[in-house]
Amino acid sequence: MPARFVVVPQWQGSSSSRAMRLIDGAEAIRGDLPSAATLTVDVPLGAGDAVGTGVHRYSSVAAVRERLRDALDGLPAGELPVVIGGDCGVELAAVEHAAASAAARGARLGLVWFDAHPDLNTPESSPSGAFCGMVLRALLGEGAEGLTAAAPVDPHRVVLAGTRSMDDQEAAFVAASGIAVVGADAVASGLAAAVEALDVDELYLHVDLDVLDPGEFDGVTDPQPFGCGVAAVTAAIAAASAGRTITGAGVTMVAPASPDDVAGYQGTILRLIGALTASSRAR
Numbered sequence: 410m411p412a413r414f415v416v417v418p419q420w421q422g423s424s425s426s427r428a429m430r431l432i433d434g435a436e437a438i439r440g441d442l443p444s445a446a447t448l449t450v451d452v453p454l455g456a457g458d459a460v461g462t463g464v465h466r467y468s469s470v471a472a473v474r475e476r477l478r479d480a481l482d483g484l485p486a487g488e489l490p491v492v493i494g495g496d497c498g499v500e501l502a503a504v505e506h507a508a509a510s511a512a513a514r515g516a517r518l519g520l521v522w523f524d525a526h527p528d529l530n531t532p533e534s535s536p537s538g539a540f541c542g543m544v545l546r547a548l549l550g551e552g553a554e555g556l557t558a559a560a561p562v563d564p565h566r567v568v569l570a571g572t573r574s575m576d577d578q579e580a581a582f583v584a585a586s587g588i589a590v591v592g593a594d595a596v597a598s599g600l601a602a603a604v605e606a607l608d609v610d611e612l613y614l615h616v617d618l619d620v621l622d623p624g625e626f627d628g629v630t631d632p633q634p635f636g637c638g639v640a641a642v643t644a645a646i647a648a649a650s651a652g653r654t655i656t657g658a659g660v661t662m663v664a665p666a667s668p669d670d671v672a673g674y675q676g677t678i679l680r681l682i683g684a685l686t687a688s689s690r691a692r
Contacts, residue, residue: 412686413488414439414447415480415503419473421457421466422498424539425630427664434628434663435495437671438678442493450476452495462553463532470498470540471555477502491685494661496630497528497617498540504548505558507613507657512560518656519609520548520562521600521649523570523642524617525633527588529579536576541662546582564588568603570645571596571620571637593620597641601648614646614658614685618678628665628674639677643684650687658685 418435420428432452439447450473457469464470477499481490492503504520511518522528528545532553535542543552550561564586571593575583583590589603604612619629622636637645660682665671 410487410489412446412491413484414442414491414493415477416442416447416449416493417452417473417477417495417499418449419452419470419495419499421453421469421473422496422540422544423630424465424537425664427630427666428496430664430666431495431630431662433665433668433671435493437665437675438493438660438663441675441679448480450480459538462556463535463538464540464543464553464556465538466540467553467556473499474502474556478506481506489655489686490657491682492657492659494659496541497524497615497659497661498544499661500615500659501544501547501556501558503657503659504562504613504615505560507611508558508560508562511611511656516610516654517566517608518562519566519568519604519607519612520615521568521570521604521612522572522615523620523637524572524615525619525631525636526574526617527569527572527579527583529582530576534576534578549586566607566609568600568607570600571642573635574633593622593635593637596637596645597648600645601651604649609653611654611656612649613656614649616642616658616660616681616685617662618660619662621677626674626677628670629662630664639680643680646681646684647687655685660685
């Protein structure tokens with residue numbers, strides 16, 4: 410199952426002052442990927458409008474969702490889509506595609522969400538209105554009309570990995586919904602067991618780079634202390650993937666403070682991409 414990289418330099422889902430740097434991050438990663446196996450989804454030039462939804466820049470985010478859906482639907486069967494953001498709002502279309510592909514095979518899909526934040530707000534609870542903080546909740550079927558999954562993911566098949574910064578309402582939702590959480594200090598040793606408990610056949614692996622400790626990687630929009638080491642995340646990916654099909658993966662939220670900083674981040678990013686695609690190369 411060869412990997413196909415789909416680069417989506419979307420910035421409109423972020424409310425950070427460094428949001429535009431997400432374009433630089435996505436473009437820098439693209440430069441290190443094999444050109445024959447990489448395609449790019451066009452992102453609107455304009456910021457977009459909320460159109461009364463409570464989601465900042467809704468119109469642009471919704472447009473990118475449709476464009477990414479079309480791009481993923483057009484990939485040849487048997488390829489592993491690896492979506493490269495941009496902000497993590499791009500994962501709505503990516504996980505939807507993986508879920509539909511798994512369902513077509515009669516397989517059960519699990520979702521591992523490597524992220525410092527759970528991204529479980531709704532337009533009503535979000536303090537920022539940024540879609541990147543709502544995307545997992547949208548995948549579970551709740552959110553703004555036009556930006557929720559058509560076939561919601563079961564929260565009992567989701568693991569939050571390395572998550573350590575939750576709003577109060579997000580924490581309450583996690584407790585009520587039964588979503589599993591593996592803390593940053595337990596990712597390497599505990600993720601495999603958490604994934605085993607999901608009772609799934611296939612996995613989608615989402616990696617927001619802010620899951621990493623800022624001491625190892627600080628090129629993100631919202632670095633959070635006490636994160637995971639790169640070695641821990643790569644080991645966790647390998648352990649969680651063992652014996653399962655990886656249906657899709659995403660790497661998001663690379664936002665260098667300046668374009669000159671990108672070179673120092675690329676080794677870490679490529680190491681993570683290598684871990685995400687290792688199982689596909691072994692098959």
